[in-house]
Amino acid sequence: MNSTIDSTDATIPVQGQLEAYNACDIDTFMQFWAGDCQYYAFPDELLANGAAEIRERHIVRFKEPNLQGKLLKRMAVGTMVIDQEVVTRTFPEGPGEVDVIAIYEIDKGKIAKAWFKMGQPRLHAPAD
Known part of the structure; x- marks a missing residue:
């Protein structure tokens, strides 16, 4: 069985969507998602x-002012990437802030497909 995408290539859309996420650039962000993609809370x-x-x-x-x-x-095996x-x-x-495990299928x-496992949010201490 010959895969048309290797682990390095699989990381390209994952990295691209992360950079667009951090820039809050919805149009660029969406370029990395398939039209029929599915987005899950794990599992x-x-x-x-x-x-x-x-x-x-x-x-x-x-719209969140501090989103980052x-x-x-990151690890990748074949068409799967885990961040x-x-x-x-x-x-x-x-x-x-919150800890997140993100699993992407490219x-x-x-x-x-993407699955997200969220930890418990940790609120920042109020500014004095």
Whole structure:
């Protein structure tokens, strides 16, 4: 069986969407997602089905003033990429961060499926 994509190539759309996420650039972000992509809370809670639903989720998210995903570690095997990140966000309770494991399945150079496992948010200490 000959795969048309290797692990290095699989990381390209994952890195691209992370950079666009950090720039809050919805148009560039969406270029890395397949039209029929699926977006899950790990393991199997479908949060968004298709690019339009993923776009709507992120338009709201990209309005957060402190949004930033920091990549801690990445591994790739074939068409699967797993990222360990710390994401800074503005939660309803205030600014903070959350640990995230993101698993991406790449097909034809686009993210076809993604699963996200979130830790417990840690709120930042209030400024004096």
